[in-house]
Amino acid sequence: MSFRDALTLIYVASLCVHFASSLPWHGSVRHSTHRRRELAKGLIFETYHPISFFETFGPGVDHPLFKRSDATLNESALSFVHSKLDLKPGDALVHASYEGSSARYAYLRQHIQGIPVANAVANVAFNKDSKVVAFGSSFLQQVPKPPSGIPTIDVQNAIKTAESALGGRHVPDNHPDSSGIQYVLQGDGTLALTHVFQVSNETTGAWFEAFVDAHSGKLLSVTDYVAHATYRALPIQKQDLTEGFEDIVDPEDMASSPLGWHNDGKTVSNTTAGNNALAYKGVQTNVTTESQDNLTFIYTQDTATVPTTTANLDAARVNAFYVVNKMHDVAYRYGFTEAAFNFQTDNFNHSGRGNDRIIVSVQTTPGTDNAYFTAQPDGVNGQIHLYLFDYTSPGRDSALENDIVVHEITHGITNRMTGGGTASCLQSLEAGGLGEGWSDAMAEWTEHSSADIADYVLGAYVTNNPAGVRTHPYSTNTATNPLRYSxxxxxxxxxxxxxxxxxxxxxxYAALVQAHGYSQTALTDPSGTEGNVVFMHLFIDALPLQPCNPTFVNARDAWIQADVNRYAGANKCLLWKAFASRGLGVSAADYADDSSVPTGC
Structure with a gap:
C-alpha cells in the first residue's frame, strides 16, 4: 500500500501470525485479536493475538508480599501474578522490570515445562506505596497439552524456511530474548513449539522475528518490527521548512544526554553520529561532518534544487540528527529512560541493554513517498528510513518535515514501553492503530506554542497538499472531525x-490545557502543572501500565490509572468527560459508543 495511493500514512507492519480461529469471533472483536496482511512474495498471514485481561486499581491493592519490607520488585510481581492466576512455581518468569518516577513496572512471560510462551505475557504496576495499581495478562488459564519440547526439525532448516518465505537473511544472535525455543498459542487453542530467530532484508528494509514450527518445519508466525508513516522538520516546534530554519545553539539537554549528542561514552565525533542517533545516507559511514570547528553544522538548504545536491543532503542529515536527539531528550525527561528501554549506545550504568541508538537513513533508496520506523527489542538499534517525495518538482525531503520524523520516533517509544522492551506488543490491528494515533498525537504536541487549540493537519509539505494526509484535521469540533470510538x-x-x-x-489535550494552562518550557521542564505537561506525563506513564496488544478501552483505562498514580486522580472527571465526548465513556465496549462518566463527574 503506497502513501500516494491512499493519501494516508504508510502501512505499518506488525506481528502477523498464520492462525485461523475456531471461535465465533464477530467483527468488532477481531480488531483486537486479528490482523490480516501481505508480507513478502504474496505471503499472507492473518494475525491472532490472545485478548489481554486488564484491570486498574486506583489507589492500589495489596499483594502477598506487601508486608515484607525486603521484597524486591520482581518477587512482588511474581507473588501477585501467582496468586491472581493460581500458578505453580516456574509457570511465570519476569523478563523485564524497572522503576519510573510515579510507579514501578514488571513484565512476565508464561512458561510451560520451562519453555516460554511467546504470546502469553503479563504486566504488573506498583505505586510508591508498593500497592498494585494495574495488571494485564494474556496468560493461558487452561493450558493445553503441549507438544514435545525437544525439536525434531533443526534450527538451520528452520532458518532456510523463513529466509525463503520472507525474502531475507538470518540475523544471528541479534537479541537474547528474540531467539531460541518458544511455544506459540494458536487461534484454535493449541500450542506449537517453535524455533525463534530474526530475518532481515537490507534492500527493502524488512526485519522480522520468525517463528518456525520445530516439529513440522512450517513458518507459523512473524513479528514485523517495521512501523510506517510520513511527516516534517527543523526546530522541534516547527512543522516543516516553510516555517524557516534557525541556527540553534546548544540544544542538547544535559539532564537527558549527560555527554551531549556527539559522545557515545567511547568515541567523540564531529559528525551526525552520537550516543542517541546516527544520520546517514546509503551506508552508515556516509554522514555529515561539521562545517566549522566546535560542532558547528551550518548547511543552507535550497528548495530550488533537487534534494540530492550535496548542500541539501547535508541539511537533511543535520536536521534529522537534531530532531531525533531532541525527541530523545524530551522523552527522557518524561520517563523514556534507559531503565524504560530507550535508545542509547551508552546507558551510563542506568540499566537497560544499551548499544541501540537510532540510526536514521536519509533519502533512502530505492523508492519514494515513504517513511518508516523499525522498532526492535531493547539492545537492538531502532531504525528510521526517510524517503524523498515526488509530488512536486523538484521533489521534497521527508527529513525536512518534523512531524514525519517525530511520528517515526514515537513508534519506537510506544513499542518499547508497551510490554517491557520487547517491541512486540502493538501487533493486533487495534493496537497497531493506537500506535499510529500516539505518533500523530506526539507530533502535534511538539508543535504547540501557546494555549490556543487549533485544528491540526499532518503531512502537508511533502505531499504539497494543505489538507495533509489524514481524512480530517484533528479537532474538538465534531463537524470538522466526526470520528469517535464507534x-x-x-x-x-x-x-x-x-x-x-x-x-x-x-x-x-484540549481539555487539559483549557483547565490548567500552557507551559512554554514543557520540552525541558516536566515539573510544571500546566495542561501540556500533564498530558505528556499521562501519555508516557500510561504506556507501561497497559497490557500487551491493548484496546482503546485498555488505553483509556491506563490514562485514568496514570492520573491516579501521578496526580492522585485530580484529573479523573476531566479525562472521563474528554474520552466520553468521543464515545469512549464508562460503558464503551466492542466499538459501541457510550457517553456516560463515573458517578460524581
Missing amino acids: SVAALDEVHAIGEVWANILHNV
Whole structure:
C-alpha cells in the first residue's frame, strides 16, 4: 500500500501470525485479536493475538508480599501474578522490570515445562506505596497439552524456511530474548513449539522475528518490527521548512544526554553520529561532518534544487540528527529512560541493554513517498528510513518535515514501553492503530506554542497538499472531525484506526490545557502543572501500565490509572468527560459508543 495511493500514512507492519480461529469471533472483536496482511512474495498471514485481561486499581491493592519490607520488585510481581492466576512455581518468569518516577513496572512471560510462551505475557504496576495499581495478562488459564519440547526439525532448516518465505537473511544472535525455543498459542487453542530467530532484508528494509514450527518445519508466525508513516522538520516546534530554519545553539539537554549528542561514552565525533542517533545516507559511514570547528553544522538548504545536491543532503542529515536527539531528550525527561528501554549506545550504568541508538537513513533508496520506523527489542538499534517525495518538482525531503520524523520516533517509544522492551506488543490491528494515533498525537504536541487549540493537519509539505494526509484535521469540533470510538468498527487499516485515537487524544489535550494552562518550557521542564505537561506525563506513564496488544478501552483505562498514580486522580472527571465526548465513556465496549462518566463527574 503506497502513501500516494491512499493519501494516508504508510502501512505499518506488525506481528502477523498464520492462525485461523475456531471461535465465533464477530467483527468488532477481531480488531483486537486479528490482523490480516501481505508480507513478502504474496505471503499472507492473518494475525491472532490472545485478548489481554486488564484491570486498574486506583489507589492500589495489596499483594502477598506487601508486608515484607525486603521484597524486591520482581518477587512482588511474581507473588501477585501467582496468586491472581493460581500458578505453580516456574509457570511465570519476569523478563523485564524497572522503576519510573510515579510507579514501578514488571513484565512476565508464561512458561510451560520451562519453555516460554511467546504470546502469553503479563504486566504488573506498583505505586510508591508498593500497592498494585494495574495488571494485564494474556496468560493461558487452561493450558493445553503441549507438544514435545525437544525439536525434531533443526534450527538451520528452520532458518532456510523463513529466509525463503520472507525474502531475507538470518540475523544471528541479534537479541537474547528474540531467539531460541518458544511455544506459540494458536487461534484454535493449541500450542506449537517453535524455533525463534530474526530475518532481515537490507534492500527493502524488512526485519522480522520468525517463528518456525520445530516439529513440522512450517513458518507459523512473524513479528514485523517495521512501523510506517510520513511527516516534517527543523526546530522541534516547527512543522516543516516553510516555517524557516534557525541556527540553534546548544540544544542538547544535559539532564537527558549527560555527554551531549556527539559522545557515545567511547568515541567523540564531529559528525551526525552520537550516543542517541546516527544520520546517514546509503551506508552508515556516509554522514555529515561539521562545517566549522566546535560542532558547528551550518548547511543552507535550497528548495530550488533537487534534494540530492550535496548542500541539501547535508541539511537533511543535520536536521534529522537534531530532531531525533531532541525527541530523545524530551522523552527522557518524561520517563523514556534507559531503565524504560530507550535508545542509547551508552546507558551510563542506568540499566537497560544499551548499544541501540537510532540510526536514521536519509533519502533512502530505492523508492519514494515513504517513511518508516523499525522498532526492535531493547539492545537492538531502532531504525528510521526517510524517503524523498515526488509530488512536486523538484521533489521534497521527508527529513525536512518534523512531524514525519517525530511520528517515526514515537513508534519506537510506544513499542518499547508497551510490554517491557520487547517491541512486540502493538501487533493486533487495534493496537497497531493506537500506535499510529500516539505518533500523530506526539507530533502535534511538539508543535504547540501557546494555549490556543487549533485544528491540526499532518503531512502537508511533502505531499504539497494543505489538507495533509489524514481524512480530517484533528479537532474538538465534531463537524470538522466526526470520528469517535464507534468509527473503529468500520475501519480495517491501522492509520485509519489511528486517526480515531489521535483525535480522541487531541480532545484530551484540549481539555487539559483549557483547565490548567500552557507551559512554554514543557520540552525541558516536566515539573510544571500546566495542561501540556500533564498530558505528556499521562501519555508516557500510561504506556507501561497497559497490557500487551491493548484496546482503546485498555488505553483509556491506563490514562485514568496514570492520573491516579501521578496526580492522585485530580484529573479523573476531566479525562472521563474528554474520552466520553468521543464515545469512549464508562460503558464503551466492542466499538459501541457510550457517553456516560463515573458517578460524581
